[in-house]
Amino acid sequence: MPMASMDDDMMDNRGAPVNWIPEDASLEYSFAEIYTGPRPECVPKAEPFDPVVAAFFRKQQVIPLNPVSRIVEHPESVTLDEGFVKDAPESSTRELSSDKLSTGLLGKHQGNVENGVLNNRICKDIDKRNLPEAENAADVEVGIFIATEAQNREAFQLSRDSANERISSSGKVMVAADLFASFPLDSGALPYSEQEDHISSPPCSDFFGRRSSSSHSSTNDFSEELNTTSAQSSPPISRKCKKGECFCCGKISRLHRKEKCLVCSAKYCMNCVIKAMGSMPEGRKCCKCVGQPISESKRNKLGKPTRMLCRLFSKLEVEQILKAEKECAVNQLHPEQIYVNGRQLTSREFHELLSCQYPPSKLKPGFYWYDSQCGFWGKDGEKPESIISANLRIGGDLSEGASSGSTRVYINNREITKVELRMLKFAGVQCPPSTRLWVDHDGNYQEEGHGHARGCLWEKVTTRCLCHILSLPVPNKYLSTPRPSTLIPAYFEPAKTYKILLFGIPGCGTSTIIKQAKLLYEGGFTEEEVQGIGDLIQRNIYRYLIILLEARERFEEEENARLKEIQENTPSTSSAAGWGLPSAKSNNYSLNSRLKEHADWFLKSDACGDLEKYYSKLSREDATSIINLWNDPAIQATYKRKAEIHNLPDVAGHFLEKVITISSNGYTPDNHDILLAEGNSQEFGLAEVEFTIEDDFRSSGPYPDSSEHPHRDVRYHLVQLSANRFSEGSKLLRLFDDVEAILFCLSLDSYDQMWPAGTDNLQNKMLLNRSMLNKLLNYPAFKGKPVVLFFNKYDSFEEKISTVPLSTCDWFSDFCPVRSKSQNAQMLAEQAYTYIAHKFKEYFKMVNPTGGKLYTYKLNCLDQSSMRVAFQFLNDVVIWEEVKKQPQPSPSFFSEMTTIP
Numbered sequence: 001m002p003m004a005s006m007d008d009d010m011m012d013n014r015g016a017p018v019n020w021i022p023e024d025a026s027l028e029y030s031f032a033e034i035y036t037g038p039r040p041e042c043v044p045k046a047e048p049f050d051p052v053v054a055a056f057f058r059k060q061q062v063i064p065l066n067p068v069s070r071i072v073e074h075p076e077s078v079t080l081d082e083g084f085v086k087d088a089p090e091s092s093t094r095e096l097s098s099d100k101l102s103t104g105l106l107g108k109h110q111g112n113v114e115n116g117v118l119n120n121r122i123c124k125d126i127d128k129r130n131l132p133e134a135e136n137a138a139d140v141e142v143g144i145f146i147a148t149e150a151q152n153r154e155a156f157q158l159s160r161d162s163a164n165e166r167i168s169s170s171g172k173v174m175v176a177a178d179l180f181a182s183f184p185l186d187s188g189a190l191p192y193s194e195q196e197d198h199i200s201s202p203p204c205s206d207f208f209g210r211r212s213s214s215s216h217s218s219t220n221d222f223s224e225e226l227n228t229t230s231a232q233s234s235p236p237i238s239r240k241c242k243k244g245e246c247f248c249c250g251k252i253s254r255l256h257r258k259e260k261c262l263v264c265s266a267k268y269c270m271n272c273v274i275k276a277m278g279s280m281p282e283g284r285k286c287c288k289c290v291g292q293p294i295s296e297s298k299r300n301k302l303g304k305p306t307r308m309l310c311r312l313f314s315k316l317e318v319e320q321i322l323k324a325e326k327e328c329a330v331n332q333l334h335p336e337q338i339y340v341n342g343r344q345l346t347s348r349e350f351h352e353l354l355s356c357q358y359p360p361s362k363l364k365p366g367f368y369w370y371d372s373q374c375g376f377w378g379k380d381g382e383k384p385e386s387i388i389s390a391n392l393r394i395g396g397d398l399s400e401g402a403s404s405g406s407t408r409v410y411i412n413n414r415e416i417t418k419v420e421l422r423m424l425k426f427a428g429v430q431c432p433p434s435t436r437l438w439v440d441h442d443g444n445y446q447e448e449g450h451g452h453a454r455g456c457l458w459e460k461v462t463t464r465c466l467c468h469i470l471s472l473p474v475p476n477k478y479l480s481t482p483r484p485s486t487l488i489p490a491y492f493e494p495a496k497t498y499k500i501l502l503f504g505i506p507g508c509g510t511s512t513i514i515k516q517a518k519l520l521y522e523g524g525f526t527e528e529e530v531q532g533i534g535d536l537i538q539r540n541i542y543r544y545l546i547i548l549l550e551a552r553e554r555f556e557e558e559e560n561a562r563l564k565e566i567q568e569n570t571p572s573t574s575s576a577a578g579w580g581l582p583s584a585k586s587n588n589y590s591l592n593s594r595l596k597e598h599a600d601w602f603l604k605s606d607a608c609g610d611l612e613k614y615y616s617k618l619s620r621e622d623a624t625s626i627i628n629l630w631n632d633p634a635i636q637a638t639y640k641r642k643a644e645i646h647n648l649p650d651v652a653g654h655f656l657e658k659v660i661t662i663s664s665n666g667y668t669p670d671n672h673d674i675l676l677a678e679g680n681s682q683e684f685g686l687a688e689v690e691f692t693i694e695d696d697f698r699s700s701g702p703y704p705d706s707s708e709h710p711h712r713d714v715r716y717h718l719v720q721l722s723a724n725r726f727s728e729g730s731k732l733l734r735l736f737d738d739v740e741a742i743l744f745c746l747s748l749d750s751y752d753q754m755w756p757a758g759t760d761n762l763q764n765k766m767l768l769n770r771s772m773l774n775k776l777l778n779y780p781a782f783k784g785k786p787v788v789l790f791f792n793k794y795d796s797f798e799e800k801i802s803t804v805p806l807s808t809c810d811w812f813s814d815f816c817p818v819r820s821k822s823q824n825a826q827m828l829a830e831q832a833y834t835y836i837a838h839k840f841k842e843y844f845k846m847v848n849p850t851g852g853k854l855y856t857y858k859l860n861c862l863d864q865s866s867m868r869v870a871f872q873f874l875n876d877v878v879i880w881e882e883v884k885k886q887p888q889p890s891p892s893f894f895s896e897m898t899t900i901p
């Protein structure tokens with residue numbers, strides 16, 4: 001093979017641009033030389049940095065600006081051999097060669113920019129041909145280009161292939177940056193297929209494609225991948241060096257102990273530990289790895305001292321380091337790393353899982369299945385691994401194929417594995433194919449459809465022994481050494497659950513607030529709850545109809561009386577017909593005879609209580625009669641006067657309109673219908689809700705990763721109390737003695753509505769709210785408690801305020817808005833709201849001069865984003881009140897100095 005001659009002027013091994021290109025490009029040549037520069041890690045990293053791209057990415061929050069080079073091999077001298085000078089694929093060559101290599105380090109190509117959003121992937125390439133200046137191996141060869149999706153995929157694959165080839169063919173070459181470190185999860189489908197054993201590549205995003213992926217030996221080998229999904233993490237980098245070699249000084253000694261970084265496994269000798277790991281704010285991690293999640297294989301080493309630590313530091317220091325290592329947030333498991341029955345856990349579920357009596361032991365990030373009936377717990381696609389507490393409300397629904405069984409025998413709907421079948425047969429359970437068994441948490445089993453238990457799986461000692469042999473779990477009560485009751489990380493454990501009383505007069509939206517809390521923070525409703533709400537909607541339809549029919553009768557009579565009066569006052573010469581007046585017997589509110597018959601039947605049934613028997617189900621025939629009635633002009637005319645029908649809810653029209661859909665068999669209310677469904681939903685368990693509001697200070701605040709500001713979620717227990725149930729001196733109120741705050745909800749648009757206050761005495765709703773607030777404040781246990789006033793239904797308030805004057809309510813008679821030419825409904829509503837809030841504050845101060853504080857907030861709780869912000873407001877108030885309770889720090893030296901006269 002002809003060798004390229006090395007002219008004196010062609011080579012500057014310290015990185016000066018080299019413009020020499022072989023004249024005969026077809027000639028094969030070898031390009032190998034000994035690198036004699038300083039050790040690669042000692043050379044300052046030249047960060048490829050483009051301020052324009054950097055600014056863009058900072059805006060997009062996609063890629064960090066520290067594409068730090070990862071050095072995987074660091075021989076004393078680095079040789080670039082032929083393997084390194086492979087032909088780069090054409091496309092990537094083109095991409096890179098079209099760019100200016102301004103620094104000799106970075107090639108960059110900016111591709112399509114669509115609507116200001118770069119459809120991008122960033123790829124790296126090490127291509128000596130395109131980066132001839134980077135022959136000095138200490139310089140990092142990085143090519144970045146931003147291109148269209150298709151270009152990226154192609155180029156990425158090609159560049160990666162060529163990079164891999166180089167890496168594998170030359171064990172001595174250092175490799176470039178790990179730019180993918182912080183790709184968000186949705187960067188999706190980057191074609192990472194194979195992984196170099198010395199580089200932990202970031203994960204592909206499609207966790208759910210895991211079963212089909214052949215690259216994973218076990219479906220649960222996702223620990224590291226899931227590790228990387230936690231909010232702040234980038235993938236851990238594995239750094240390997242020769243056996244016995246210190247990663248920092250390079251000295252090889254197999255006899256001396258080394259301290260390992262919990263993230264990248266780099267080993268350091270006694271002399272270098274402090275240099276490499278600094279003050280160890282997160283335990284044993286090299287400085288570069290601080291902020292990175294630990295490697296999951298090292299989780300069991302957390303907090304365990306080593307001899308080297310004990311020799312290097314004092315006892316107190318070691319304790320502090322290990323405490324930080326065990327407790328700092330970034331070293332903990334996070335809910336988003338655990339999937340149960342195909343669903344990522346929420347904070348609440350994670351907490352429930354870890355704090356139950358029998359939590360899974362040695363929990364790692366991964367995909368699990370869980371049978372809540374009997375407590376079986378296992379990795380996705382595998383046999384049960386342990387039996388944890390049953391009836392936990394975590395994860396999604398258990399699927400038939402959760403454990404990849406192929407026996408056609410089912411336990412609690414899961415097709416069991418062969419080894420479980422063997423155990424069942426041994427235990428004497430008859431289970432021919434297609435047997436479906438129900439097993440409870442004690443191991444009692446029965447066949448589906450048979451109402452009685454056939455026995456207990458684990459009652460025989462021999463069965464339990466066999467379970468041990470087959471590595472199947474047995475219930476905890478049979479274990480000789482009971483498992484620890486909790487392994488919840490201290491930092492994660494919510495310090496306290498704040499109990500909040502949610503109070504409001506009927507129709508103000510308290511149930512909607514509870515539903516929103518469930519939707520926003522608890523992952524929505526169970527099937528049973530949705531079904532229950534569906535039934536509630538069907539029952540409400542009858543109620544709306546009856547209210548409308550009664551109102552129609554009333555309006556018809558009133559209209560008849562009015563017409564009669566007109567007729568009587570009219571001179572006899574001009575007949576009613578002659579003046580075009582409707583006859584006194586029929587008017588706008590009259591129904592035709594057929595519909596009248598239907599209407600009378602509904603009213604009669606209701607009066608006799610017969611309608612109640614239909615309440616559980618809205619029949620198709622009834623739905624047809626109801627829609628006919630609803631579409632009739634008489635009912636429509638009645639509905640137009642809904643403001644006068646005080647007990648007709650706003651949503652009546654919405655549901656009556658879709659009565660046919662609602663009566664269909666397969667009707668399942670969607671979230672919108674669920675939120676609109678009004679009525680007493682307490683029987684569906686919605687009268688209280690527990691949820692966690694995540695502290696977004698850490699994720700959005702100025703200290704995104706700081707362990708000084710640990711992640712702290714606040715857990716709430718919101719308990720609803722309707723004004724109907726409220727009476728002073730009621731024993732019910734004792735349930736609320738320990739509330740942290742009162743959330744008083746009132747509907748802003750109710751200023752013109754009346755409500756029965758006491759016997760047959762109608763009172764304006766705003767005045768009723770005022771007196772209710774007063775009564776609440778009089779209750780001794782609520783003295784000094786903060787009150788958060790949610791002014792709900794701001795949307796309908798905005799609509800109403802320009803047509804119905806606020807002075808309709810006597811209390812607001814002195815409202816005189818500032819009028820301007822450009823005034824619109826929104827501005828008027830804003831003024832009116834400020835005025836109402838001020839009135840309530842004044843009143844609060846008057847009746848509660850020494851008590852707690854009143855916080856006001858306007859919202860539309862049907863709107864999720866408005867509700868989310870409102871909950872955040874509540875959270876802020878609760879935290880603020882908590883902070884106020886804490887003792888104030890004693891004045892510092894400096895403050896004392898400043899207060900000295």
Ligand SMILES: Nc1nc2c(ncn2[C@@H]2O[C@H](COP(=O)(O)OP(=O)(O)OP(=O)(O)O)[C@@H](O)[C@H]2O)c(=O)[nH]1
Nearest residue numbers: 506507508509510511512675676678679793860861
């Ligand atoms: N337009 C509008 N409607 C709302 C808003 N909040 C609640 N509603 C509707 O008002 C109706 C009553 O809301 P609920 O949450 O059932 O009221 P409640 O306080 O629980 O009333 P009771 O269950 O009767 O004690 C429902 O139909 C809701 O959809 C809002 O902000 N704007």
Ligand SMILES: [Mg+2]
Nearest residue numbers: 511679680681
């Ligand atoms: Mg309610």
